[in-house]
Each structure stands twice: as C-alpha cells, then as structure tokens.
Amino acid sequence: MRVPFIKMHGLGNDFVVLDARGEGLPTMTPSIAAALADRRTGIGCDQVILLEPSETADFRMRIFNSDGGEVEACGNASRAVALLHGAEASVETAGGTIRVQPANGGASVDMGVPRFGWEEIPLAYAMDTLTMPVxxxxxxxxxxxxxxxxxxxxxxxxxxxxxxxxxxxxxxxxxxxxxxxxxxxxxxxxxxxxxxxxxxxxxxxxxxxxxxxxxxxxxxxxxxxxxxxxxxxxxxxxxxxxxxxxxRITMTGPAAEAYRGSFEWDDFA
Missing domain, CATH: 3.10.310.10 (Diaminopimelate Epimerase; Chain A, domain 1)
Structure with a gap:
C-alpha cells in the first residue's frame, strides 16, 4: 500500500503528517511510528502525526513521538496541522479538544486551560506544584x-x-x-x-x-x-x-510545509 505523507515543521520541530481523514490507513503501531521517525532508515522526524475523522470535533490528531510512544498534545504540530487544514477548526486530541486558526504563515492555537493539581500532572504523591521541594x-x-x-x-x-x-x-x-x-x-x-x-x-x-x-x-x-x-x-x-x-492559553507562531512524498506501508510494518 502506497501512503502519501507531508513533511512539516514548527520552528524546526519536525513532523511526518499522515492524513487519514478521507481514506483510512492500516493500524498505526509504536514500532511503525518509530521506524518512520528514524532519521537514518526512515523519513525522519520528531513526531509522526496521524489525522483521522472525529465524532466530537472537525477531525482528530494523534501524536507519536520518535520512540513510538503516543502522547497527548503537541503545540508545534497543532500549528502545522492548522496550516495544512487551511481554516479554523476544532481538533480532538488525547489531551482534550483544541481550536486552531491559520494566521500569517503559521497559526494561533487555543490550547485550553492548564492544570496544576499534583494528581493532574500526574505526580506519584502529593506536593505543592508551584514550587516543588525536589x-x-x-x-x-x-x-x-x-x-x-x-x-x-x-x-x-x-x-x-x-x-x-x-x-x-x-x-x-x-x-x-x-x-x-x-x-x-x-x-x-x-x-x-x-x-x-x-x-x-x-x-x-x-x-x-x-x-x-x-x-x-x-x-x-x-x-x-x-x-x-x-x-x-x-x-x-x-x-x-x-x-x-x-x-485559556493561546499560542501563536510560524509553521511550514517542507515537502511531500510517499512510502510503502509494508516497508515499515
């Protein structure tokens, strides 16, 4: 299966974006994400971004770090995705729903409300999170x-x-x-x-x-x-x-598309 990708970055934090909103892809796994992210034998990136349909927002963004682990949020990727989408949108993430708005060669992103409770970080045990005694x-x-x-x-x-x-x-x-x-x-x-x-x-x-x-x-x-x-x-x-x-936090900054290409899924599976 030949899969198209878009290589993007926000301030040099770079991503391989796979857009599965219109046509689905095989299941993404940690090993496939890590293989795609490898800078010597893969495409190379800090994070692999997978865009999918959403039942609660305009679309869903999943984020895989270069070690293959899936994480909740990525601000730079949010701006890149806003630029790619080309219009204001709500985006479902594992960390909550955010709103993105393309602007001046980049984007503004409503990142939501920060949390400070020790159990919301989370920490292993209770302590003051403003000035941690560690x-x-x-x-x-x-x-x-x-x-x-x-x-x-x-x-x-x-x-x-x-x-x-x-x-x-x-x-x-x-x-x-x-x-x-x-x-x-x-x-x-x-x-x-x-x-x-x-x-x-x-x-x-x-x-x-x-x-x-x-x-x-x-x-x-x-x-x-x-x-x-x-x-x-x-x-x-x-x-x-x-x-x-x-x-609510608003983050504003640049993002850019570097190039587009495609790969054989089975080469990384």
Missing part, C-alpha cells in the same frame, strides 16, 4: 504544569549552560512522574521575554516545543515573573504565549 543536581524547586501533557519547569540564570542532554532523561524517567515528563529549563530575560530549552518526553532535545513554551509561560506568570503575554525564545525561533483571564 532537585536534580543544580536544577531545583521546579513548577509542574499539565497543558494536555505533563511538564516540569526549572527557572535558571542561564538555560544555555544546563546539561539538559544528561539531566533531561534522568528527570523524564524519575519515579516521581509515573507517566514520565517533559523537562523545561528557562531564563526570564524580561517581563515580556523568556529563553527556553526543552527535553521532550520520548523525543529528547528538540529545536522547539509548543506545549513546553505554554507550560513555561504559565509557570512564570503564576510566579509573578512575567506579564500575561510573553515571547518565548527557543533554539528554533520564537512563540507568543498569552494566558487570558478566563484561564
């Missing part, structure tokens, strides 16, 4: 936020010097996080600007993470470090995050 070497007292997927945010003097490639996987797999966790290290540069690096659960270091930007901005706002709308600068570029008084 540490991993120089990284200490983070904030935990669930924005459709779980994040922990560390505020540091210089995010560029943190050994995130070493500490990221250690924190991701710590027993404190029973569903693992995305790890963010952030430096507040001003009341309206944050510098951020992210270790993504199941994907590792990526050039950008939309949900990480949302989680980090909200964490900084909860601590009174920034205004209710900020720019978040990532290695791949900048996103604008706003947290409205009604509690």
């Amino acid at each position: 540490a991993w070497e120089p990284l200490k007292n983070p904030t935990a936020v669930n924005v459709g997927n779980p994040h922990v945010v560390f505020f540091v003097e210089n995010s560029d010097v943190v050994q995130l490639d070493r500490l990221g996987p250690e924190i991701e797999h710590d027993p404190l996080f029973p569903e693992r966790v995305n790890v963010n290290v952030a430096t507040v540069e001003s009341r309206r600007r944050i510098c951020l690096r992210v270790w993504e659960r199941g994907a590792g270091l990526t050039r950008a993470c939309g949900t990480g930007a949302c989680a980090t901005a909200v964490a900084a706002m909860r601590r009174g470090l920034v205004e209710r709308e900020v720019e978040v600068r990532l290695p791949g570029g900048t996103l604008t995050i706003a947290w409205a008084e009604d509690g």
Whole structure:
C-alpha cells in the first residue's frame, strides 16, 4: 500500500503528517511510528502525526513521538496541522479538544486551560506544584504544569549552560512522574521575554516545543515573573504565549510545509 505523507515543521520541530481523514490507513503501531521517525532508515522526524475523522470535533490528531510512544498534545504540530487544514477548526486530541486558526504563515492555537493539581500532572504523591521541594543536581524547586501533557519547569540564570542532554532523561524517567515528563529549563530575560530549552518526553532535545513554551509561560506568570503575554525564545525561533483571564492559553507562531512524498506501508510494518 502506497501512503502519501507531508513533511512539516514548527520552528524546526519536525513532523511526518499522515492524513487519514478521507481514506483510512492500516493500524498505526509504536514500532511503525518509530521506524518512520528514524532519521537514518526512515523519513525522519520528531513526531509522526496521524489525522483521522472525529465524532466530537472537525477531525482528530494523534501524536507519536520518535520512540513510538503516543502522547497527548503537541503545540508545534497543532500549528502545522492548522496550516495544512487551511481554516479554523476544532481538533480532538488525547489531551482534550483544541481550536486552531491559520494566521500569517503559521497559526494561533487555543490550547485550553492548564492544570496544576499534583494528581493532574500526574505526580506519584502529593506536593505543592508551584514550587516543588525536589532537585536534580543544580536544577531545583521546579513548577509542574499539565497543558494536555505533563511538564516540569526549572527557572535558571542561564538555560544555555544546563546539561539538559544528561539531566533531561534522568528527570523524564524519575519515579516521581509515573507517566514520565517533559523537562523545561528557562531564563526570564524580561517581563515580556523568556529563553527556553526543552527535553521532550520520548523525543529528547528538540529545536522547539509548543506545549513546553505554554507550560513555561504559565509557570512564570503564576510566579509573578512575567506579564500575561510573553515571547518565548527557543533554539528554533520564537512563540507568543498569552494566558487570558478566563484561564485559556493561546499560542501563536510560524509553521511550514517542507515537502511531500510517499512510502510503502509494508516497508515499515
């Protein structure tokens, strides 16, 4: 079976998008997703995105990290999908229904309402999620936020010097996080600007993470470090995050289509 795909990215966070809204595909499995994502023997990407029909929204978006694991949300993929769809839409995800709107070569995405309860992150046991009494070497007292997927945010003097490639996987797999966790290290540069690096659960270091930007901005706002709308600068570029008084997060930023192609499904099955 020959399957078409669209290669897209948001600030360098790249995706293989499979559009099964009109014609179905064989069942996606973790092993197939990981094989497609492999940068040496597959197409190569941070996440495989599968679009399907939905009974509750305009369509459904499923997200598979490069290790094959299916996850709840991906902000950069949401903007890419909005660009591909070409119109405002409601999108069902495992993390909840979001709304996307193409805009200026990218998109704005209503990411919904963040959650802060320890059991909503989730954590293995109860604790304050605003200033967590935990540490991993120089990284200490983070904030935990669930924005459709779980994040922990560390505020540091210089995010560029943190050994995130070493500490990221250690924190991701710590027993404190029973569903693992995305790890963010952030430096507040001003009341309206944050510098951020992210270790993504199941994907590792990526050039950008939309949900990480949302989680980090909200964490900084909860601590009174920034205004209710900020720019978040990532290695791949900048996103604008706003947290409205009604509690909903809006993420705005670019997305792009790189190229289109096709593959034989049985080559990866």
